[in-house]
Amino acid sequence: MSEQQFHGRFGEFGGQYIPETLMNAVLELEEAYNRYKNDPAFIAELDDLFRNYAGRPSLLYEAKKLSRDLGGARIFLKREDLNHTGSHKINNVLGQALLAKKMGKTRLIAETGAGQHGVATATAAALLDMECEVFMGKLDTERQALNVYRMRLLGATVTPVSSGTGTLKDAVNQAMREWTSRIADTHYCLGSVMGPHPFPMIVRDFQSVIGKEIKQQMLEKEGRLPDVVMACVGGGSNAMGAFYDFIGDKEVELIGCEAAGEGADTPRTAATVATGREGIFHGMKSLFCQDEEGQIAPVYSISAGLDYPGIGPEHAWLFKTGRARYVPVTDEEAVQAFEYLSREEGVIPAIESAHAVAYAMKLAPTMDKDRIIVVNLSGRGDKDVAAIARYRGEDLRDE
């Protein structure tokens, strides 16, 4: 895909729209990444962490009960929820933390929405003896209190961000501000395929292990490629990781599932492709939910991890070129999928991942029984149990 990626661009999307103070830092990062990504020692070290620390490769599990019940295509789940720390986020974090360490950085900062990226960053920092500070929207610290405590257990400082909407975008704002004030010893471990170049490329590369494994496992199991690969999309890192190795396989349909909140036709939504338009924000040219004057919209989703007003630039490009399609999934549909997968397969998915499961539930019955859908199950749902109970009108307490 190198031809589509020119100076950090995916078509017209991407770029480096950041304060001058950070320019040398991103240039230095790009240089270091280009040096280490082909370095056999670096690759071997990261591979060792993937296998022996994160638990890769993750399983590709055929959800037979689910497939039978839905009565259409066969559904396979890529079990990123079984990774150490419970989501795909660890793939990117191990890569970036190792890179930062090689660059001589001693401190990691990160933004987090649902807390999964924060937990993964805190974990890598603990393992690699680095200092760690995680920025998290105030509202998110409340709806994901368990992950806040996990990060603190891992030795990280969690800084709640109360500006703006108190959610993921505000956490990104504050992490960027923090990075401008302390660069020399600090690496900003960005959690998704977003932000200024080279982050969308680096995060995608470290996450692309997902799609590579899907392809290999599918060929081993079925001797063929899947018909559909789908994943939930906030910034889009798990989707990009799952899609990337299939972009050249035109027969494989790629579907991103966005958080529609209360509906893509309501203001309470985070469905960027459905409701946003081209703009420039958080260092990148991409698609954003915004008003006519370019003010970033206060988006909403039940899922803190998808509650983001933009999408990574490579997704914007995949959308614009028609290579991938993006569908909105509401809170209610996601919660139903969350409950359905738990009951049907004994797998409690992250509410983020449940958005992809929800669309698979719609799509599978419309497809023939010999067709194959792979759903990237990006994370596990333990962190969401209390919030889903609340959504269903139950207040869980340990008393």
Place this chain on the structure above:
Amino acid sequence: MSEIQIKNAFRNKNGKAMIAFITGGDPDLATTEKLLLSMQEAGADLIEIGIPFSDPIAEGPVIQEANERALAAGCTIDRLFDSIKNARAGGVSVPMVFLTYVNPIVQYGAERFMTRCNECGMQGLIVPDLPFEEKGEIADVCRKHGVDIISMIAPTSEDRIRKIAGEATGFLYVVSSLGVTGVRTSITTDIDAMIRLVREASDIPAAVGFGIATPEQARDMAKRSDGAIVGSAIVKLVAKHGRECIGPVSDYVKSLAEAVHGI
């Protein structure tokens, strides 16, 4: 209004400019109009007007809150342009520039935005999220309309200073410190070294901003460069006094201007 030019700001007896920043529409546009005239009368040589934005990533808490107040009070780009036009008609003749993130310009339409800048008397733009490599986003339209893009250099710019200064227009914004805008008790960056690099590449005026709050700091920074930019400290007064801020802001800007002009 074509006679108003950014270089006018650097044509005092000592060539040093006192540059004042306020967030447009904070606490409301009527107050903004009054502030523009009163800051000019108090001795400001150039005024920066922040276009309020939902997510100002280069700003510290003081200006973030000003952005929130202005948006809550209903400030839009069109209304801000109208107020600036009123202020110009009311006698504001110092050069003025916007501080705005790039997305509002792009969404408003760069061509339409610059046309309005010409019509209302805005001479330049400071766009904190548009570094050297990305200025092509609006550079052609700006050039066509004679609206200067004010480039920034930071303590981390090092080898980039020469190339940025070499292509800079209007004046060069020298970011004094790491981090976001806001008052600082001391500035530890080697400003002199940064200015030396600028001078090697260009004779463009260079003014220092970020963290300047006292007349002494303003004097010191203007002595080392061509001017001092003060933002958060003024915005703090606006926050404290609301619509009654004209007097306190005037007195404060006067003390800064006297310090800068008295070098």
